[in-house]
Every structure is written in structure tokens, then in C-alpha cells.
Amino acid sequence: MYEHKNHLTQGFSDKYDVEILVWYELHNSMESAINREKAIKKWNRNWKLRIIEEFNPEWKDLYEDIL
Numbered sequence: 817m818y819e820h821k822n823h824l825t826q827g828f829s830d831k832y833d834v835e836i837l838v839w840y841e842l843h844n845s846m847e848s849a850i851n852r853e854k855a856i857k858k859w860n861r862n863w864k865l866r867i868i869e870e871f872n873p874e875w876k877d878l879y880e881d882i883l
Contacts, residue, residue, distance in 0.1 A: 821879055836877040839868045 817837065819825040828834065843849035856864065872878060 817879060817882065836875075837879045837882075838875050838877070839871050840878060840882065 820827070820829040821835070821837070823830045823833075841849075841852060843852065868875070
């Protein structure tokens with residue numbers, strides 16, 4: 817998370833200058849997390865926005881909450 821937040825890793829967060837974490841899920845394994853990420857990538861934007869709004873309606877930066 818630190819590397820993404822501080823743009824130390826190339827990828828989505830660096831390319832699109834993402835600065836805040838507004839949603840996350842915990843998984844028991846890397847395989848489970850990767851499978852979930854692949855599934856969510858297929859969702860349309862409205863579905864993604866809905867899950868953020870349900871989890872974090874104020875769009876608060878959750879980075880500090882997971883430390």
C-alpha cells in the first residue's frame with residue numbers, strides 16, 4: 817500500500833495519479849484476492865461506484881485505517 821500511495825510502483829495508481837484508498841477487501845490468500853480483482857475489473861463503473869458508496873459513503877481515505 818505504501819508503495820502505491822507514494823507512486824513507488826508502476827501501475828494503475830501511478831499512471832492515473834491515484835492518491836486515496838476508498839475501498840478494500842481482505843482475503844485469506846493471494847489467489848483469492850487475484851481472482852476477486854479479475855472479477856471486479858469486468859464490472860461496469862456503476863457497480864464499482866456502488867460498492868464504494870456502500871463501504872465508504874464519505875469517500876474517506878482509508879489508508880491510515882489499515883496500518
